[in-house]
Every structure is written in structure tokens, then in C-alpha cells.
Amino acid sequence: MNTNKGVFYFLNYGLVPFLLALLAAGGLLIFEQLAVVFAAVFTIGGFAAGMWAGSEASIRPLDIFLYPLLYTLGLWAACMIISKGFYGADAWSLFALLHLPFGPAYFFSSLYGIGYLFIMIPALYELAFLIGFLARNRKLNIQAVKKTILTAAAIVLFAGTGLFITWERAKTVLPSHGFDYEGGNSSTNLTPYNVTNPDNILPKLNEKSLFWIDKRQNMLVLDGAEAAFPVYSAFAQAVYKNANQNSDFITFTNTIHAYERLLRGETDIYFGAEPSKAQLKMAKDAGVELVMTPIGKEAFVFFVNQHNPVQNLSTRQIQSIYSGETRNWKEAGGNSQHILAFQRPENSGSQTWLQKIMAGKTIMTPVKEEVPEGMGGILEEVADYRNYKGAIGFSFRFFASGMQSYEQLRFLSIDGVAPVPQNIADGSYPFTATLYAITLKENKKPSLAPFLQWMQGEQGQQLVEKTGYVRLNQ
Numbered sequence: 001m002n003t004n005k006g007v008f009y010f011l012n013y014g015l016v017p018f019l020l021a022l023l024a025a026g027g028l029l030i031f032e033q034l035a036v037v038f039a040a041v042f043t044i045g046g047f048a049a050g051m052w053a054g055s056e057a058s059i060r061p062l063d064i065f066l067y068p069l070l071y072t073l074g075l076w077a078a079c080m081i082i083s084k085g086f087y088g089a090d091a092w093s094l095f096a097l098l099h100l101p102f103g104p105a106y107f108f109s110s111l112y113g114i115g116y117l118f119i120m121i122p123a124l125y126e127l128a129f130l131i132g133f134l135a136r137n138r139k140l141n142i143q144a145v146k147k148t149i150l151t152a153a154a155i156v157l158f159a160g161t162g163l164f165i166t167w168e169r170a171k172t173v174l175p176s177h178g179f180d181y182e183g184g185n186s187s188t189n190l191t192p193y194n195v196t197n198p199d200n201i202l203p204k205l206n207e208k209s210l211f212w213i214d215k216r217q218n219m220l221v222l223d224g225a226e227a228a229f230p231v232y233s234a235f236a237q238a239v240y241k242n243a244n245q246n247s248d249f250i251t252f253t254n255t256i257h258a259y260e261r262l263l264r265g266e267t268d269i270y271f272g273a274e275p276s277k278a279q280l281k282m283a284k285d286a287g288v289e290l291v292m293t294p295i296g297k298e299a300f301v302f303f304v305n306q307h308n309p310v311q312n313l314s315t316r317q318i319q320s321i322y323s324g325e326t327r328n329w330k331e332a333g334g335n336s337q338h339i340l341a342f343q344r345p346e347n348s349g350s351q352t353w354l355q356k357i358m359a360g361k362t363i364m365t366p367v368k369e370e371v372p373e374g375m376g377g378i379l380e381e382v383a384d385y386r387n388y389k390g391a392i393g394f395s396f397r398f399f400a401s402g403m404q405s406y407e408q409l410r411f412l413s414i415d416g417v418a419p420v421p422q423n424i425a426d427g428s429y430p431f432t433a434t435l436y437a438i439t440l441k442e443n444k445k446p447s448l449a450p451f452l453q454w455m456q457g458e459q460g461q462q463l464v465e466k467t468g469y470v471r472l473n474q
Contacts, residue, residue, distance in 0.1 A: 050132020224271030
């Protein structure tokens with residue numbers, strides 16, 4: 001019987017899961033990202049294996065279920081403690097290594113960014129196995145009851161530890177959201193603002209442009225922030241001859257990459273907010289000098305879910321929230337609810353503005369998300385805004401109201417002043433920002449200076465205003 005038990009263990013915890021993993025992985029290749037294929041195969045397979053095991057009277061539930069589950073959950077709890085719940089940490093390679101029979105499932109699921117299955121699959125298999133075993137053999141060895149209770153208590157402890165860490169982490173780390181547009185660089189569909197789109201919604205001049213560039217060798221490469229894309233696309237559509245056929249001069253790689261491209265001389269004009277301290281240092285280290293040409297005004301705004309009763313925050317309250325001193329809306333005049341304070345990646349235009357508002361105060365660790373990174377890796381990145389009831393986020397007014405579609409969103413007044421065009425124009429709104437066209441002083445292309453001058457002139461300002469920004473001289 002001991003020989004039979006040994007053969008049983010080998011088949012059940014070695015060969016059977018391995019074959020099931022291959023079958024499930026093959027199904028995933030056919031059905032692409034359908035994780036249900038894995039779940040179904042391991043549930044059915046585990047149940048069938050349990051039914052077979054139930055015919056072996058010498059095999060107890062303690063042997064065939066509780067010990068394996070204790071093993072899996074114990075490793076899970078240990079890895080959760082070491083990694084603090086971050087599944088992309090190196091500690092999880094040990095978990096996968098010690099569950100090698102499920103290896104093919106890990107590999108193929110990781111190709112499609114379903115890395116969480118390496119936790120679910122062993123536990124799912126073990127649970128289905130127990131149900132199958134009990135369906136076939138309901139007898140329980142009385143001598144093993146005490147040991148079973150102790151083992152079950154350990155299982156509850158391990159599971160509770162992992163779930164507690166997961167719950168704590170959920171307060172600051174969200175499931176993956178990711179960017180779906182422009183090769184992952186944009187959270188917004190920019191097609192409506194693309195010059196190659198015959199149905200684009202870019203604003204147009206009332207008359208023919210007084211300045212134009214008709215030769216490709218004189219056209220300038222434009223890049224910039226997501227919120228500025230409609231502005232410089234409108235400029236190019238008005239100024240470049242056959243702009244739709246010369247769209248390679250109108251690029252978008254978002255704030256962080258666009259600054260780097262400008263410093264390397266790959267672009268001629270960057271459009272967006274003022275550079276961060278780190279970006280100014282990058283320019284200095286590169287031995288280049290930035291020229292910042294203002295072309296419009298904008299408001300840096302904070303927003304909450306419309307069901308949040310808070311309608312105004314003082315600058316001091318903003319600083320308190322983003323430094324982590326204030327963590328509940330009740331302390332800011334709202335309901336008793338945890339504040340989920342979203343930020344933006346370092347060196348983005350809006351994060352630079354937050355740092356300016358914080359006036360040297362330490363900013364709390366941002367809300368993050370787990371983002372799949374192909375081949376099983378998981379990265380942590382600053383989370384994009386989610387309109388949860390307890391959330392607060394920030395952006396530039398035009399982007400949040402014109403380009404993004406956040407339903408049930410409310411802009412907050414700051415120090416009692418609302419971010420409306422009149423208050424932006426006269427500067428009474430405390431967080432009034434400037435939209436810049438940033439160039440390198442070393443750039444002597446003949447069309448650069450007149451293009452910048454045109455942007456600040458009547459026609460350029462007309463497009464700025466029609467796009468949704470505020471004129472410089474309004």
C-alpha cells in the first residue's frame with residue numbers, strides 16, 4: 001500500500017498537474033486571454049483526480065488535501081510578508097519554483113499578463129481535489145481529527161495573513177489600469193485631434209493663416225504633453241501645407257519622453273507646462289539652454305467624485321492631504337471616508353505643479369497599480385486616476401474637462417476661487433498655469449522664431465482659445 005501511495009503522490013502532485021497545465025496553456029493559446037480556460041481545466045481535473053483518490057481507503061483527507069494546501073498557503077503567506085504584497089518581487093520566483101508541476105501554466109499565462117494565476121491554480125486544484133475525494137469517500141480517520149484541526153488552524157492563519165496584506169495593499173495599490181492609446185503613452189484617444197483624421201475636431205481659423213510653411217525642409221518637429229496635443233495639432237493644421245500628408249512632423253510621446261527628445265535635438269518644439277527641477281538639471285547636464293515661450297493660460301485643478309460633499313479646499317488642506325497628514329475626508333469637511341489621493345508620474349507636467357504647490361513639503365507615496373510586463377513580470381507604476389467616491393486627483397482643466405471623459409466629476413474651488421476662465425484670465429485663481437512652447441536656444445532653424453511669434457499673435461491665440469485654453473492677453 002505504501003508503494004501505491006507513493007505512486008499516487010507522484011501522479012497527483014507531479015505528472016497530473018503538469019499535464020493539466022500543458023492542456024490549459026494550450027487552451028489559452030487558442031482562446032487568447034481567457035483565464036477561464038485555466039480555471040475550468042484545473043477545477044475539472046482536480047475533481048476527477050480526487051474522485052479517483054477517493055477509491056483508495058488508505059489515503060486520508062489530511063494527506064491528500066490539507067498538507068498540500070498548508071504548503072501552498074504557507075508559501076503564499078511567507079512571500080506576501082517578504083514582498084509586502086507586490087507580486088512582481090523576486091520572492092515569488094521561489095513560490096513558482098516550489099510549484100514546478102504547474103510551471104507551464106505560469107509561463108503561458110504570463111505571456112498574456114495573467115500572472116495572478118500562479119497563486120490561484122495550485123489552491124484551485126487542491127480545493128477541487130478535496131471536493132472530488134469527499135464525493136467518493138466520506139470516511140474520516142478519527143485518529144487524525146486532532147492533527148487535522150491543528151493543520152486547518154495553520155491554514156486559516158496563513159490565509160488570513162495573506163488576505164490581510166492584500167487588504168492593506170489595496171488601499172494604496174490598485175489593479176492594473178494601463179494606457180490603451182499611442183503605444184501606451186496616452187490615457188486618451190487622440191484620434192479626434194489628429195490631422196490625418198478627415199473628421200478631426202481641431203479648431204480652425206476664420207481666415208487663411210498669415211504664416212505658413214510649405215516646404216518639408218522648413219517644417220518643425222512638434223511634440224508635447226497629452227493635454228497640449230490638440231493645441232499644437234491645430235497650429236500645424238493651420239500652418240503646415242498639406243499637414244495631413246506631413247503628419248510625421250506632429251508627434252506625441254507624452255511629457256517625460258518629449259522633454260528627453262527635445263534635449264537630444266530630435267524635436268524642435270515641446271508644448272506643455274513648465275519643466276520640473278529634474279528636467280532643468282537634465283538640460284543643464286546636456287549643455288543646452290531652454291527657451292520658454294508662453295502661448296496660453298490654463299488652470300491646474302483638483303477634482304473629486306460629485307457625490308463627495310467637499311466643494312472647496314484651501315492650499316493648506318491640499319498640502320495636508322498630499323503630505324499624508326490628512327487621510328480622511330471628515331477632516332476636510334466631508335464624510336468619514338478614506339482619502340485615495342492620486343498623483344502623476346515624476347517629471348510629468350501636473351506632478352511638477354503639485355511639487356510647486358507643496359512648497360518643499362514631502363509628498364506621500366503615490367497610489368500605485370500593478371502593471372503586467374510581459375513574460376510574467378509585474379511592475380508597479382503610479383496609478384492613473386479612478387473616479388472612486390473617496391478619490392481626489394489633479395490635472396489641467398482642459399485635459400480633465402475636454403479630453404478626458406470622467407463622469408460624475410467635480411472641480412474644487414481653491415481658497416474660495418473657482419477654476420473658471422475669468423478667474424484664470426485675471427490670475428485670481430491661485431493655481432493658474434502657463435502653457436509653453438519650449439525650444440532650445442541653440443536651434444537656429446529659420447522657421448522657428450516666426451512660428452513662435454505667430455503663436456503669440458492674434459491667429460495663434462484664436463486657436464488657443466478655440467481649443468479650450470485661455471488667451472495670454474484676455
